[in-house]
Amino acid sequence: MSIYIDPAVASSLRGFEMPEKLGFGKVMAPVMFRAVCQDGCWSRGELLPYAPLALDPAAKVLHYAQSCFEGMKAYRVQGGGVGLFRPERNAARMVHSAERLCMPPVPESLFMDGVRTVSAYCANLVPANSGESLYLRPFLMGTQPDLSVSTSSTCEFYVIASPSEAYHPGNMRLWVERENARAALGGTGDSKVGGNYAASLLSVARLKERGYDQSLWLNPGNRRTVDELSGMNFFAVLDGELHTPALNGSILEGVTRDSLIELARDLGYRVREREIDIDELLGQVESGRCEEAFACGTAAIISPISVFGDGEREYRPAKAPGPVAERLRAALLDIQEGRAEDRFGWMQAVEAVGE
Amino acid sequence: MSIYIDPAVASSLRGFEMPEKLGFGKVMAPVMFRAVCQDGCWSRGELLPYAPLALDPAAKVLHYAQSCFEGMKAYRVQGGGVGLFRPERNAARMVHSAERLCMPPVPESLFMDGVRTVSAYCANLVPANSGESLYLRPFLMGTQPDLSVSTSSTCEFYVIASPSEAYHPGNMRLWVERENARAALGGTGDSKVGGNYAASLLSVARLKERGYDQSLWLNPGNRRTVDELSGMNFFAVLDGELHTPALNGSILEGVTRDSLIELARDLGYRVREREIDIDELLGQVESGRCEEAFACGTAAIISPISVFGDGEREYRPAKAPGPVAERLRAALLDIQEGRAEDRFGWMQAVEAVGE
Ligand SMILES: Cc1ncc(COP(=O)(O)O)c(C=O)c1O
Ligand SMILES: Cc1ncc(COP(=O)(O)O)c(C=O)c1O
Numbered sequence: 143m144s145i146y147i148d149p150a151v152a153s154s155l156r157g158f159e160m161p162e163k164l165g166f167g168k169v170m171a172p173v174m175f176r177a178v179c180q181d182g183c184w185s186r187g188e189l190l191p192y193a194p195l196a197l198d199p200a201a202k203v204l205h206y207a208q209s210c211f212e213g214m215k216a217y218r219v220q221g222g223g224v225g226l227f228r229p230e231r232n233a234a235r236m237v238h239s240a241e242r243l244c245m246p247p248v249p250e251s252l253f254m255d256g257v258r259t260v261s262a263y264c265a266n267l268v269p270a271n272s273g274e275s276l277y278l279r280p281f282l283m284g285t286q287p288d289l290s291v292s293t294s295s296t297c298e299f300y301v302i303a304s305p306s307e308a309y310h311p312g313n314m315r316l317w318v319e320r321e322n323a324r325a326a327l328g329g330t331g332d333s334k335v336g337g338n339y340a341a342s343l344l345s346v347a348r349l350k351e352r353g354y355d356q357s358l359w360l361n362p363g364n365r366r367t368v369d370e371l372s373g374m375n376f377f378a379v380l381d382g383e384l385h386t387p388a389l390n391g392s393i394l395e396g397v398t399r400d401s402l403i404e405l406a407r408d409l410g411y412r413v414r415e416r417e418i419d420i421d422e423l424l425g426q427v428e429s430g431r432c433e434e435a436f437a438c439g440t441a442a443i444i445s446p447i448s449v450f451g452d453g454e455r456e457y458r459p460a461k462a463p464g465p466v467a468e469r470l471r472a473a474l475l476d477i478q479e480g481r482a483e484d485r486f487g488w489m490q491a492v493e494a495v496g497e
Numbered sequence: 498m499s500i501y502i503d504p505a506v507a508s509s510l511r512g513f514e515m516p517e518k519l520g521f522g523k524v525m526a527p528v529m530f531r532a533v534c535q536d537g538c539w540s541r542g543e544l545l546p547y548a549p550l551a552l553d554p555a556a557k558v559l560h561y562a563q564s565c566f567e568g569m570k571a572y573r574v575q576g577g578g579v580g581l582f583r584p585e586r587n588a589a590r591m592v593h594s595a596e597r598l599c600m601p602p603v604p605e606s607l608f609m610d611g612v613r614t615v616s617a618y619c620a621n622l623v624p625a626n627s628g629e630s631l632y633l634r635p636f637l638m639g640t641q642p643d644l645s646v647s648t649s650s651t652c653e654f655y656v657i658a659s660p661s662e663a664y665h666p667g668n669m670r671l672w673v674e675r676e677n678a679r680a681a682l683g684g685t686g687d688s689k690v691g692g693n694y695a696a697s698l699l700s701v702a703r704l705k706e707r708g709y710d711q712s713l714w715l716n717p718g719n720r721r722t723v724d725e726l727s728g729m730n731f732f733a734v735l736d737g738e739l740h741t742p743a744l745n746g747s748i749l750e751g752v753t754r755d756s757l758i759e760l761a762r763d764l765g766y767r768v769r770e771r772e773i774d775i776d777e778l779l780g781q782v783e784s785g786r787c788e789e790a791f792a793c794g795t796a797a798i799i800s801p802i803s804v805f806g807d808g809e810r811e812y813r814p815a816k817a818p819g820p821v822a823e824r825l826r827a828a829l830l831d832i833q834e835g836r837a838e839d840r841f842g843w844m845q846a847v848e849a850v851g852e
Contacts, residue, residue, distance in 0.1 A: 166644070166645055167555070167643060167644025167645045168643055168644075168645075170553075170554075170555055170642065174554055192554065193554075194551035194552060194553055194554070195551070195552050195553075195554055195559075196549035196550070196551060197549060197550050197552050198549055198550075199525075199529055199547065199548075199549075199550055199655055199657045200522070200525055200634075200657060200659075203558075203559060204550075204558060204564055204636065204638055204691075205564065205566050205634070205636060205691060205694070206691050206694035206695050206698075207562035207564065207690070207691030207692045207694065207695040208695050208698070209559055209560065209562065209695075211560050241699075242699055243695050243698055243699070244698040244699055244702050277644065279555075279560070279644055281559065281560060283559055287525065288522060288523055289521070289522025289523075289632065289634055289659055290521055290522045290523075290664075291694050291697070291698075291701075291727060291728055292698070292701075293698055293702065300554055302554045302555060304555075304644055309645075321683050322683045322684070323681035323682060323683040323684045324681070324684070325681055325684070326678035326679070326680055326681035326682070326684060326696070326717045327678060327681070327717065327720075328676050328677045328678040328717075329677070329678045329679070329680070329681060329684075329696055329717075330692075330695070330696050335562070335692070335695060335696075336558075336559075336560060336561050336562030336691070336692065336695070337562045337685075337690070337691060337692020337693070337695050337696060338692070339560070339561035339562065339646050340561050340562040340563050340564070340598050340685070340690060340691070340692050341681070341684055341685050341690075341692060342646070343561075343563070343598055343599040343646075343647070343648055344596075344597055344598070344599055346646075346647075347599050347648065362681045362682065362683075362684075362717065365682075372646060373646055
């Protein structure tokens with residue numbers, strides 16, 4: 143199905159002025175992609191000027207959080223073009239999230255139409271400094287006006303975008319969260335759904351008061367092994383090997399995590415996916431066996447962890463950033479920004495429109 | 498602060514036609530109450546015609562489920578007036594929910610202004626049959642347009658309303674949910690936040706295929722004791738005594754639950770709040786020691802449970818509805834609908850406007 147391009151899109155784009163300071167997810171690109179699913183049938187995709195959505199006050203998303211999303215980036219690649227990084231993985235993850243919340247999955251072709259169209263029309267808005275990008279936010283929500291707790295007959299899919307700096311530039315101080323949980327065992331932890339993030343806010347507000355940056359979430363089943371951060375997966379370097387929590391149903395399967403595993407193996411590192419006991423890990427940080435630890439995600443790329451705070455104690459990996467994190471970060475960014483050969487076939491070029 | 502009444506409210510109300518068939522939460526009253534909190538300061542409350550909300554596509558509620566709500570009813574009382582049932586309890590619970598999601602609590606006076614104003618202007622829309630009511634839906638959501646996972650600087654509070662039939666008229670077939678969870682230990686189970694309900698949809702969709710009506714959620718910590726239903730609390734009658742799960746941090750503290758405990762004690766029943774082991778309970782249903790079980794909530798009032806399905810087996814309480822449920826239901830409705838003396842001081846009269 144062809145995509146409808148609203149005639150007002152051109153003037154929205156012409157009228158847009160890029161602010162000096164970008165931040166992350168604060169400046170919104172002046173267009174949005176939209177498609178509606180009514181009783182299982184998807185409308186044609188449309189590119190429209192960015193504008194407020196008209197939502198019925200009884201729309202399910204506002205009451206029952208029937209919403210899921212993705213986070214991905216359009217990169218400025220060496221030579222001036224624009225590229226997407228493994229977008230089919232985000233499309234697949236969004237199918238999984240939608241199914242967890244009983245929403246109609248967004249067909250991969252529609253998802254790709256959305257992210258490609260927005261990137262193509264906003265090619266001029268993709269910032270050029272390394273680490274910066276056009277952050278893309280596909281999202282899907284139930285909009286049927288009906289106060290009963292049940293699945294929505296109408297869902298709307300959007301892609302919006304934000305020219306952004308890197309998310310977490312510095313080292314991170316993590317708080318080992320032993321009380322709160324972001325998602326339950328048998329819950330929604332392996333899906334990218336709104337409720338997980340709402341549930342994480344209080345923990346983050348509390349740890350900020352204590353001088354920390356992010357919660358380190360433990361598994362809600364055993365409350366003993368490491369799961370992940372609120373928006374990033376976790377890696378530790380032990381005796382020169384990379385260790386990351388195995389996918390267990392409560393961890394989001396990060397595209398960055400998956401890519402780093404492949405990249406690290408290719409660079410000759412041994413990588414182990416396993417249960418990581420938090421007390422054991424803190425002991426290994428203390429003894430020096432764990433020399434470095436880092437978190438990874440699309441937004442943050444790779445962020446070194448400088449401190450683990452646990453109750454009254456603090457544990458500091460010897461190196462933050464450590465050499466493994468630095469090497470992987472450079473290798474990944476080199477592929478994403480087109481300085482290195484795309485030897486895994488991860489990049490998809492986007493043809494700019496209207497320049 | 499005085500409440501602003503939009504001049505268009507009168508014509509919205511005049512133009513409203515009550516449909517023959519109401520259903521639950523399907524027909525929306527033609528007005529809504531609104532107030533906005535910007536950086537901790539609340540605006541004046543406004544009564545407006547019911548209309549779509551204009552939400553920025555990057556509003557936090559759409560991505561991170563920063564939203565909580567209440568469910569309560571305006572009742573047609575004997576003699577023709579309108580009454581609210583323990584509204585201050587809903588106001589307090591909404592404070593709790595807002596704090597769990599790092600939103601500014603709605604001040605009790607503003608909450609009461611909202612529910613009283615909507616009920617007063619919609620007094621003509623409160624249906625008159627016993628069990629029917631004007632369902633009131635206060636809700637609060639984060640609306641700041643910003644894609645970072647953080648608390649919203651702007652929140653909006655609304656009260657909308659729906660003339661409704663009773664929610665679950667018949668007996669319920671429950672499914673003992675041993676896999677999925679609606680909320681985590683240390684999560685948001687004791688708050689009325691959107692994410693809990695989104696997480697429950699898949700379980701409900703699956704059990705409907707098997708011929709059941711509702712999931713019976715077990716405690717996410719021990720996966721062995723009964724918590725509640727997706728929108729109701731749980732009671733069992735054992736040897737003539739009432740047993741209900743004790744509040745444990747993952748159960749919503751229902752206003753109906755609390756009222757039934759008080760009412761039952763007043764009627765001479767012994768009531769115990771305790772951990773209820775699901776296997777023990779199913780055994781007691783089988784042996785006949787548990788003669789009846791029921792669920793309760795504002796929407797459903799009291800709904801008898803006719804079957805517990807667990808894997809391949811089914812357990813049927815001898816009586817559905819049982820005499821205790823019937824007696825309590827009648828006693829509660831008699832107070833709410835003004836046929837019995839309000840001996841606990843639970844009712845608040847609402848003065849109708851504009852009749
Ligand atoms: C909870 C959570 N874990 C991990 C990640 C990292 O995933 P990805 O590398 O696909 O961005 C994210 C961010 O998307 C996340 O929200
Ligand atoms: C999860 C949950 N439990 C219990 C209840 C019952 O609470 P109440 O009696 O206040 O309506 C509700 C409904 O509000 C609910 O959503």
